[in-house]
Amino acid sequence: MNTSPEIADRLQLAQQLAVEAGRGTLKHFQKSGLVVDRKADDSPVTVADREAETLIRDRLAAQFPADGVIGEEFGETTGSGDFRWIIDPIDGTKSFVAGVPLYGTLIGIEHAGQNVAGVIYIPGLDEMVYAAKGCGAWYRQGDEQPRLTKVNAAKSLQDGVFVTSQVNTFARRDAMEAFERLEDAAFITRTWGDCYGYLLVVTGRAVAMVDPMLSVWDAAAIQPILEEAGGAFVDWRGEPTVHSGEGIGANPHVLEEVLAICREYPRLK
Incomplete structure (x- = not known):
């Protein structure tokens, strides 16, 4: 990977955490009795959102304790280094609550104020895209090997x-x-x-x-x-x-x- 070892290591962990946290949401997905709370801005939140973000935060604290973290559900934890993780444990909570599988887990990695890497994982479809600066964007579905992906060439x-x-x-x-x-x-x-x-x-x-x-x-x-x-x-x-x-x-x-x-x-x- 044509990037620094620090970024490469974090991107590898981000992929692992997105899959682990994302798949964890599936135990609540399309299940009866799911409790939906409302946040201060009236947006929905569930135990699945909170569990997924907690899992990611706990693992980051163990492996990269100097890194900062900001997440949708639990706010910001300031770090002592130049890296910050930006997390949305369930992007598309309304879809999740409705039983529609088009929601995802997002993990972004920021270094010195610049977004340098990211992962999008769709648990219900087992699709992922990820990238780090200078390394291309990669897509995989299920057990397939990752492959480089590009936007299309449409003119309009x-x-x-x-x-x-x-x-x-x-x-x-x-x-x-x-x-x-x-x-x-x-x-x-x-x-x-x-x-x-x-x-x-x-x-x-x-x-x-x-x-x-x-x-x-x-x-x-x-x-x-x-x-x-x-x-x-x-x-x-x-x-x-x-x-x-x-x-x-x-x-x-x-x-x-x-x-x-x-x-x-x-x-x-």
Whole structure:
């Protein structure tokens, strides 16, 4: 792997933890009696979210005690070194609660403030994509050997699938017209959203994924994977950042078409 041993070791552990934590969620998936709590922002959380993040945090504390950690369920633990892990134990909790297998476990690795590696794992489908800077993006399903993956070469939205997580998030930021324009331009539109939508872009099955609203733990793992797959992850101004509260993942050709629409709307923050 053409990266530092420090990053390579962490990426290997991230893959192991994403699979272990992700598969752990399956013991609660599609089971009757699952208790769904509500957080302060009214988003759902379950015992599966908490168990998965706890597993990851405990293992990181044992193997890389100097690293910082930020996760959706338990906030931030400051580290003494330059590495920070950014975790979303279940990205797509609403899908998980509904029994839909298009949710995932996200683990991003940050070094000195830069996102250098990431893993997306979809437990219900046993699909994974992962990458580290300079090493390409890799995809595997089930027991298959990992293979390099690339975004597709579509020239415009009309040549492929446009995906988003939830349509009403466009309305919540006064950008419903943006969704309508993107939908009209695309060959087909689907809400195969959350991290699964980005996995579809990384593996060439979708041409663009647009999120009007998202958190840093939704984005940190995704940026390096998309970039290593020959695509981009940017905000609605076209800046390659995971801190704007919004995101676009696309191949380079389609990105400009999407930005021509999304740039017209005010910044979230």
